[in-house]
Amino acid sequence: MEFRIIKKSKKSKARVGLIKTPNGTISTPYFFPVATQATVKTLDSSDLRAIGFDGVLCNTYHLFLRPGSSLIKKHNGLHSFMNFDGVIATDSGGFQVFSLGKGLEDGIGKIVKIFPGSKTNKTKKQQNSFVKISDKGVYFRSHLDGKLFFFTPEKSIKIQEELGSDIAFAFDECSSPLDNFSYTKKAMERTHKWAIRSLNAHKNKKQALFGIVQGGEYKNLRIESAKFIGSLPFDGFGIGGSLGKTKKKMFEILDWTIPLLPQNKPRHLLGIGYLEDIKRAVKKGIDTFDCVYPTRLGRHGFAITEKKIINLKRAKYLQVKQPIDKNCQCFVCRNYSMGYLSHLIRTQEITGMRLLCFHNLWLFKNFMEKIRKEILNGKI
Amino acid sequence: MEFRIIKKSKKSKARVGLIKTPNGTISTPYFFPVATQATVKTLDSSDLRAIGFDGVLCNTYHLFLRPGSSLIKKHNGLHSFMNFDGVIATDSGGFQVFSLGKGLEDGIGKIVKIFPGSKTNKTKKQQNSFVKISDKGVYFRSHLDGKLFFFTPEKSIKIQEELGSDIAFAFDECSSPLDNFSYTKKAMERTHKWAIRSLNAHKNKKQALFGIVQGGEYKNLRIESAKFIGSLPFDGFGIGGSLGKTKKKMFEILDWTIPLLPQNKPRHLLGIGYLEDIKRAVKKGIDTFDCVYPTRLGRHGFAITEKKIINLKRAKYLQVKQPIDKNCQCFVCRNYSMGYLSHLIRTQEITGMRLLCFHNLWLFKNFMEKIRKEILNGKI
Numbered sequence: 020m021e022f023r024i025i026k027k028s029k030k031s032k033a034r035v036g037l038i039k040t041p042n043g044t045i046s047t048p049y050f051f052p053v054a055t056q057a058t059v060k061t062l063d064s065s066d067l068r069a070i071g072f073d074g075v076l077c078n079t080y081h082l083f084l085r086p087g088s089s090l091i092k093k094h095n096g097l098h099s100f101m102n103f104d105g106v107i108a109t110d111s112g113g114f115q116v117f118s119l120g121k122g123l124e125d126g127i128g129k130i131v132k133i134f135p136g137s138k139t140n141k142t143k144k145q146q147n148s149f150v151k152i153s154d155k156g157v158y159f160r161s162h163l164d165g166k167l168f169f170f171t172p173e174k175s176i177k178i179q180e181e182l183g184s185d186i187a188f189a190f191d192e193c194s195s196p197l198d199n200f201s202y203t204k205k206a207m208e209r210t211h212k213w214a215i216r217s218l219n220a221h222k223n224k225k226q227a228l229f230g231i232v233q234g235g236e237y238k239n240l241r242i243e244s245a246k247f248i249g250s251l252p253f254d255g256f257g258i259g260g261s262l263g264k265t266k267k268k269m270f271e272i273l274d275w276t277i278p279l280l281p282q283n284k285p286r287h288l289l290g291i292g293y294l295e296d297i298k299r300a301v302k303k304g305i306d307t308f309d310c311v312y313p314t315r316l317g318r319h320g321f322a323i324t325e326k327k328i329i330n331l332k333r334a335k336y337l338q339v340k341q342p343i344d345k346n347c348q349c350f351v352c353r354n355y356s357m358g359y360l361s362h363l364i365r366t367q368e369i370t371g372m373r374l375l376c377f378h379n380l381w382l383f384k385n386f387m388e389k390i391r392k393e394i395l396n397g398k399i
Numbered sequence: 400m401e402f403r404i405i406k407k408s409k410k411s412k413a414r415v416g417l418i419k420t421p422n423g424t425i426s427t428p429y430f431f432p433v434a435t436q437a438t439v440k441t442l443d444s445s446d447l448r449a450i451g452f453d454g455v456l457c458n459t460y461h462l463f464l465r466p467g468s469s470l471i472k473k474h475n476g477l478h479s480f481m482n483f484d485g486v487i488a489t490d491s492g493g494f495q496v497f498s499l500g501k502g503l504e505d506g507i508g509k510i511v512k513i514f515p516g517s518k519t520n521k522t523k524k525q526q527n528s529f530v531k532i533s534d535k536g537v538y539f540r541s542h543l544d545g546k547l548f549f550f551t552p553e554k555s556i557k558i559q560e561e562l563g564s565d566i567a568f569a570f571d572e573c574s575s576p577l578d579n580f581s582y583t584k585k586a587m588e589r590t591h592k593w594a595i596r597s598l599n600a601h602k603n604k605k606q607a608l609f610g611i612v613q614g615g616e617y618k619n620l621r622i623e624s625a626k627f628i629g630s631l632p633f634d635g636f637g638i639g640g641s642l643g644k645t646k647k648k649m650f651e652i653l654d655w656t657i658p659l660l661p662q663n664k665p666r667h668l669l670g671i672g673y674l675e676d677i678k679r680a681v682k683k684g685i686d687t688f689d690c691v692y693p694t695r696l697g698r699h700g701f702a703i704t705e706k707k708i709i710n711l712k713r714a715k716y717l718q719v720k721q722p723i724d725k726n727c728q729c730f731v732c733r734n735y736s737m738g739y740l741s742h743l744i745r746t747q748e749i750t751g752m753r754l755l756c757f758h759n760l761w762l763f764k765n766f767m768e769k770i771r772k773e774i775l776n777g778k779i
Contacts, residue, residue: 056742056743056746056748057739057742057743058743058748058750058751059750060748060749060750061749061750061753062750063734063735063750063753063754064734065730065734081746085742085745085746086717086738086741086742086745086746090717090718090738093718094720094736094738094739100736100738100739100742101739102734102735102739318749337466337470338470338473340474350445354443354444354445354482355443355482356474356480358466358470358474358480359437359474359480359481359482361466362436362437362465362466362480363436363437363438365465365466366436366461366465366466368436368438368440369440369441369698369749369752369753370438370439370440370441370442370443371438372749373441373443373749373753374443
């Protein structure tokens, strides 16, 4: 992987660049649509190309469970499996430790049905028993069938190699916003050990490996983590874990962290996807993003524009003959009225979900292009 | 509407023709994909055009309930609402009398949740009270919220005019396969009276109106109905209602009915969609078909080929690198393996449903084209 910085802003820490991988190039700042299970929900690879996306991020944990990374390897890797000839990044699976373990315990993070179909959910204590973290690795149970698995940095790297992504992430422990200083420190120290083990396990030189900075909302931990992870020979860096309880805190964390990371390597902000946050984070020096936000909103009947979020489930939109955004050049806005889209969403038609996901991702893609232009024109 | 017969087979009653409407032309024999709620499930109008469909059939009952035909009129009719510039047919709503009323009583027909969200379903007697048929019209309750409505032939025609379809159907009573001779006769006689009322109510001369032959599985009723409906100045004819309990019976019904219908007008077989039945029905003189079968199968994970139906939920297909059909030229077969499609279906990805619906409809479209060619070449 090669990262080339084309322009650095004089007004902020923003920069425009290129990430070149064996399977394609992305122009940064870039937003990765999330193809959790080897598809961006409701869309296929040709839709992504039609929108203009040159890269997606897939989820190691989900693909490990279904269909399994060895199966994807038999299909010659993710690019061939999902027929996407662009850049594919995979996360490390570490976030699932958070969303399936601590997240459930604290009532934070992604809500996951423990046993789909079971009437009585498990109690807090039982939920907690779904994940057991030690320095060696993590025991967890599949959210699908409760089957027990053991993940280590070495295993995460092996899975990501089998998936054949262009950009892999080192295995990390993603601590909870409710963890205290002492636990967050412990998790960070473990993440640092795992970072070294991830680097040692990583043999495929065609695949880039990104390290992940942890440390929660604690300034001295974030600084320690950024210095340590930043000193390792990663190809790029993710900023992950708890980004604090407020937006203010999140941007403080970026201020503490980014200056300590190598200037010539890309920085990825994990899981952040509001438009206003993306723009501010770019100014702080973030190069790439990923988030399920535009497709999750689309599937739930929300259309995103730069000015507002439109809830198409509301009956008043049935009357509207105009598109979501008359200035939007996307296939959906050129062809369908808000009235029609509202009807499709209100009648639970899959077509409606799909059209909104398409529009929302088109908006994100163009939003990122505008940001790049603004940096190039010296406006950011 | 104009119906032009291009060629009549010498080997069978099959014929090749054109149905010209103000919004487009379809080549017959033709299969209408069903756009129940103004969309073919999982697809949009541009997909239909990409496959090559020049016409769809929408459902009057569903569109009357949501979003309402007056709202669609405000959007300048269905063509504008769903942005489809081809032929649009609408059924009469009569089938819902069957599927919501007698169908539930007899345990036949489409299964409809009476009150979605309610824990206790209504008893048989209560279900039966959902529809009350008299010569004047039909009282029924919405399957969505239980609201009471009254449909008459005049109302069905008015709704279809508001929808702005190119081909409307006369309002009929669709009797059940379990109805005895005496009830089926009564329903047929009512259908005949309603046919005249539908014709009298129908003022929009840009819209074609098709009559529907009823009479269940009873030879003398079918003959009586075909003679009567066939003598009325309809633009075409549907063959509807119970087509008997066996396939043999269905084709007997076509043999009794079709010779009594005007030779120069199109004949539509309502709701039939197995490939082998379509081909046989074409030989009996049927010109057009409609059925949810290809999209329903697609949404449930089944891929259709001319030789077999493939259940992609089965794990063994995960291994397969080949497409559904290596000879199929559809976008799905050119781009994705059965392994990938199986993974998408097994993980309940909407993308998987959509890709299978696309493939299945592509197959149907090409199957109909082959039939047309075979008639033109004197092979059928």
